[in-house]
Every structure is written in C-alpha cells, then in structure tokens.
Amino acid sequence: MSLTRSDLESQRLQQTIVQSGTGIILSEAQLQESLSQTLVQHQPDSDVWLFAYGSLIWNPLFKFVEQRVGTIYGWHRRFCLWVPQGRGTPENRGLVLGLDSGGSCRGIAYRIAATNVALELPLLWRREMIVGCYIPRWVKVFNGTDQLPAITFVVNRQHRAYAGKIDLKTTINSIATASGELGSCADYLMQTVNGLIQAGIKDQQLTWLSEQVSARQV
Numbered sequence: 589m590s591l592t593r594s595d596l597e598s599q600r601l602q603q604t605i606v607q608s609g610t611g612i613i614l615s616e617a618q619l620q621e622s623l624s625q626t627l628v629q630h631q632p633d634s635d636v637w638l639f640a641y642g643s644l645i646w647n648p649l650f651k652f653v654e655q656r657v658g659t660i661y662g663w664h665r666r667f668c669l670w671v672p673q674g675r676g677t678p679e680n681r682g683l684v685l686g687l688d689s690g691g692s693c694r695g696i697a698y699r700i701a702a703t704n705v706a707l708e709l710p711l712l713w714r715r716e717m718i719v720g721c722y723i724p725r726w727v728k729v730f731n732g733t734d735q736l737p738a739i740t741f742v743v744n745r746q747h748r749a750y751a752g753k754i755d756l757k758t759t760i761n762s763i764a765t766a767s768g769e770l771g772s773c774a775d776y777l778m779q780t781v782n783g784l785i786q787a788g789i790k791d792q793q794l795t796w797l798s799e800q801v802s803a804r805q806v
Contacts, residue, residue, distance in 0.1 A: 596711045619713045626724045637738035641695040642685035646783030650708040652698040658729035664691030668751045674770040682766030682773040686743030697729045721747045764804040
C-alpha cells in the first residue's frame, strides 16, 4: 500500500516503526523543535518552497499552490539510505533515495501557501524526519533566472541507516529484491523515474538503474 496523508495525520507510520522495533523515532516535541529551528531563517507569514527529488515528486501528500522544475547544486540524488521496513524488512533491507553531497540535482520545487504552512510542514516533518535519517536544509533552487530559497532533506551521514559508498551490484540487488508494507523498492524506483519523466526531467543514472533492476528481476 502507498503512504497516505491519513497515515501522517494519525501517526500510523510512527506507530508501525515503534511496534516493529526497527528504529528509534523522534518525538512530536523533537520534530517541532527541528521544524522551528529550520524556520528561524524564514520570514513569518510568508510562503515556503520545498525541493523534492524522490517520492515527494510522485506522492507529495501536502497541499501546494505552485510547482516548478529546478536545479540545486552541491547535492545529488542517490540510493543511500537503508530501510528495514516500509520498502524492506530486517532480513532484506531496502534502499531509498537521499541527497548526498556533490554534483547537482534536478527536481520539483513546490510552493506552500503561507496560510497552509502551519498545517502542512508538521505533516511533512512526520514523514521525512521520523527517524532522523535526513537533515532539513535550505538550498537555492535555480529555475531559469529565478533563485528560489527552499527546504529540502539531505542525508544524515552520521545516521546508522546511511549506506555509504556501496557498490552498484549491492544497490541493484537490494532494489530488485526488497519489499515491505509500503511496496517494493523496485516500484519506488520506477515511480520516481516516471514522476521525473512526467515533469520533463531526464535522470540518466536512475533510468540506467531501473533497466538494471528490471533485468535482475527477470
């Protein structure tokens, strides 16, 4: 099943992790503190831009009023986070995307209206910051002549879920075989590739990876 907005509103995702014993979740107070610290450099009562590079492209779940394709520099999209549930199991961990340092990344910048920020961002924090494997960070999204200040979630290299420099064979095998209650890693990859294509974004590395995963599954 896919992650839904009601899963975030009801905190079902947190409950699932606690019951499985596969991770230590951040409390609501910790999530709020992280969000508050992130918004320190944001002007109150104004819109917030969010940069999406993975599942937020094809399953955003939050309310937005505008979206633009853009590029950030200094970070690249990579399968670099191990997940023992959701898209995998403790016996066969899956891999999901994170932003790792270096290079560049094209994705989608979403604008959340100022009137919705107080409701939408806490739900987003419950989704992305649930176990602390990401770090919220302000980046500049380049969209033509515009530079949009946006929040994105980069990988926390100090977290135990960080996969480091794993080889391609391990990456392909994990994505091709791992599956959990939210679906398979292969579906996660294919949906990301399709979401990027629909947005007019070509990611040759992800396309190549999807071909390798499909061949591995035959």
